[in-house]
Amino acid sequence: MHDRPGRLPAVFLDKDGTIVEDVPFNVDPARLRFAPNALAGLRLLASLGLPLVIVTNQSGLASGRFSRAAFALLRRTLCRRLHDEAGVTLAGWYTCPHAPDAPDGCRCRKPAPGLLRRAAARHGFALERSWMIGDILDDVEAGRRAGCTTVLLDVGNETVWRMAPMREPHYRCADLLGAAELVAARTVGRAARR
Numbered sequence: 543m544h545d546r547p548g549r550l551p552a553v554f555l556d557k558d559g560t561i562v563e564d565v566p567f568n569v570d571p572a573r574l575r576f577a578p579n580a581l582a583g584l585r586l587l588a589s590l591g592l593p594l595v596i597v598t599n600q601s602g603l604a605s606g607r608f609s610r611a612a613f614a615l616l617r618r619t620l621c622r623r624l625h626d627e628a629g630v631t632l633a634g635w636y637t638c639p640h641a642p643d644a645p646d647g648c649r650c651r652k653p654a655p656g657l658l659r660r661a662a663a664r665h666g667f668a669l670e671r672s673w674m675i676g677d678i679l680d681d682v683e684a685g686r687r688a689g690c691t692t693v694l695l696d697v698g699n700e701t702v703w704r705m706a707p708m709r710e711p712h713y714r715c716a717d718l719l720g721a722a723e724l725v726a727a728r729t730v731g732r733a734a735r736r
Contacts, residue, residue, distance in 0.1 A: 583718030
């Protein structure tokens with residue numbers, strides 16, 4: 543796929559373990575805590591003028607661990623807090639509600655690239671110039687399969703380490719601020735070479 547003029551790159555972000563602390567199946571807004579340096583990283587990314595998009599697997603919807611209404615409340619709370627505490631407005635939020643072993647398959651659950659491709663189709667993002675930042679290798683694989691540059695946050699959440707060429711991150715960073723600094727350096731450098 544070739545880049546078409548006028549198409550913007552985006553930054554795709556995993557939610558749990560990347561933006562907020564990974565509390566399995568949490569939909570309680572009172573338990574929502576930002577990951578270390580996440581707000582500073584998001585502020586920096588927003589200052590670059592790149593659209594920020596959350597792409598998240600939420601199998602708790604399929605398993606009945608929480609309702610769509612409870613998840614919608616968490617989503618609204620997180621969006622409000624991102625705006626109020628970091629001045630960040632998301633360009634999009636895409637959720638896979640399916641179980642990992644969905645019987646009829648699923649094209650959106652990471653490591654599949656469906657969420658990123660859906661966002662790109664809707665907003666006209668240039669995936670080849672976009673970034674995918676996450677805390678596990680399924681995030682990396684989804685980003686690579688979509689054609690993005692990938693960043694793995696080495697925060698201890700990847701425990702399986704099932705490696706393959708599509709699961710090898712382009713970069714590794716200690717936290718979201720480090721990833722944002724990398725994106726800023728690469729974006730500014732790319733603009734200066736034009």
